[in-house]
Amino acid sequence: MHDPTLDVPPPTGPRQDPFREGAAAARARRMRSLGIALALVAFVVVVFIVSIIKLAAASHVPG
DSSP states (O other): OOOGGGOOOOOOSSSOOTTOOOHHHHHHHHHHHHHHHHHHHHHHHHHHHHHHHHHHHHHTOOO
8 A cells, every 4th residue: 555655856967955954053064074074083093193102102111
């Protein structure tokens, strides 16, 4: 049995906005995603640098 509430209109342009948000909201979402990505990369770099420093310090311990 066909349910008409499940019908989705076909896309009419090259990129449709599935959330029906404006250009400003889409730009804000992209900027927020970019900020999160950069923060994650910075965190990974800091953890890597701290790990290298700790490993280098541990290799110079006499014993």
